Amino acid sequence: MTxxxxxxxxxxxxxxxxxxxxEMEWLMDACCGIGRARQVAHPDATVPADKVDQFRSALQRRHSGEPLAYIIGKRDFWDMQLYVTPDVLIPQPDTEVLVExxxxxxxxxxAWRIADLGTGSGAIALALAKERPACQLVASDASxxxxxxxxxxxxxxRVSNVSLINTSWxxxxxxxxLDMIVSNPPYVADDDPCLLEGDVSREPRQALVAGPEGLDELEQIIRDSVHALKEDGWLLVEHGHDQASAVATMLASYGxxxxxxxxxxxxxDRVSGGRRDDADHCTETL
Ligand SMILES: C[S@@+](CC[C@H](N)C(=O)[O-])C[C@H]1O[C@@H](n2cnc3c(N)ncnc32)[C@H](O)[C@@H]1O
Structure with missing residues (x-):
């Protein structure tokens, strides 16, 4: 008896x-259906054999470096518990700054039309869709x-204002x-050693890397958004802590x-953005 x-x-x-x-508490909850209160109140309670096996196998996966979110299949973001798999980036708390x-x-x-580019698990689009139910969210991903x-x-x-499209940006x-474009695109440099560390090493490469300086996708989004936005429309992007100046320069240079x-x-530094200028000015700048 275990x-x-x-x-x-x-x-x-x-x-x-x-x-x-x-982590231990979450794993026991996810694998055995035993929440924290019961873990604390009834430590001598017997756990069914199949649940014991599930818990021990999850422990081994965690020990071998698999992210907890992939093992338990979920991650908290904003006020939601999102389903996640190794096909998506694990939503990060810092991305909530972009939502805010x-x-x-x-x-x-x-009743804005808003695009979330590179939606992954849908984290950003869903948070915005829930907070602004009159808006229409278009959430795209190449994967x-x-x-x-x-x-x-x-x-x-249970939102009805998010549509998903499989496309490049x-x-x-x-x-x-579009009235607004938001994106947390890949922004890690191809050879950044962080790609070999921790949870990041198990996340999809397509969700992370963006050229030699990590700026390739940000530049494409900033450039293409000028055309997709309405006049005065907003673009907000997440980026690396050392990319703010490069991103702000790109935003200014694209008008x-x-x-x-x-x-x-x-x-x-994590989120930068700007507003599309009037159409004539943008055309001249580009
Ligand atoms: C950093 S993840 C962000 C996921 C999610 N938005 C979040 O914040 O948790 C970047 C996402 O961009 C997607 N992506 C990469 N290249 C893309 C492209 N060319 N067009 C559309 N999506 C792309 C990846 O598949 C991945 O889901």
Whole structure:
């Protein structure tokens, strides 16, 4: 007979790091259906054999470096619990800054048409769709596998104002058709050593890398968005902590105005954006 306490002792031996306790609780909840309250209140309770096997196999996967979010198949983002698989980037808390900044610019009852480019799990599009139900969200991704994860999340969140398209960035979206574009694109340099570390090493490469300086996709989005945005429309992008100046320069050179950069919760430059200037000016600039 294996008890909750036995399994927690197994986990103590395998899991290390600051989040070990929290991870252990989440794994037991996900694999055995035993939440924290019961773990604490009934440590001597017996766990069914099939659940014991599931928990131990999950522990081994975690020990071998698999991200917790992929093992338990979910991740919290904004006020949602999103389904995730190795086909999508694990949504990050810093991306909530992008959501906050977008919301700060969308009036409460606005019926805007907004694109989320590279939607992955659908995190950004879903947060905006829930907070601004009168808006229409178009969420694109070049990865069909990522879009099926997003589709499952759209269904689970019961929103009807998100449509998904399998395309490269803005390809099928008409000129001057969007009030806002948001994107957390790949922005890691091809040879960045972080690609070999931790959770990042297990995430899809297509979701992460963007040329020698990590700026290739950001530049394409900034360039193409000029045409897809309506006059005065907003573009907001997430980027690396050391890319703010390059991104702000690109925004200015493609004719955006009111260019800004804001920090994430760790104080790093993380989100930049600007507004499409009037059409004549943009045409002249480009
Ligand atoms: C950094 S992930 C962001 C995922 C999600 N938006 C988030 O914040 O968690 C970048 C996403 O862009 C997608 N992507 C990469 N290249 C693309 C392209 N050319 N067109 C559209 N999406 C692309 C990837 O498949 C991935 O889902």
């Amino acid at each position: 008890t909750i306490q036995d399994l927690l002792a197994d986990a103590h031996r395998v899991l290390t790091g600051d989040d070990a306790r929290q 900044q977008a919301l700060a610019r969308i009036p409460d009852n606005a 069909a596998a990522a879009l099926s994860v997003a589709a499952r999340n759209v269904k689970a969140c 803005l390809a099928p979206l008409g000129p001057g058709s 955006y105005r009111e260019v800004f950069t804001l920090q994430d919760y760790g104080g790093n």
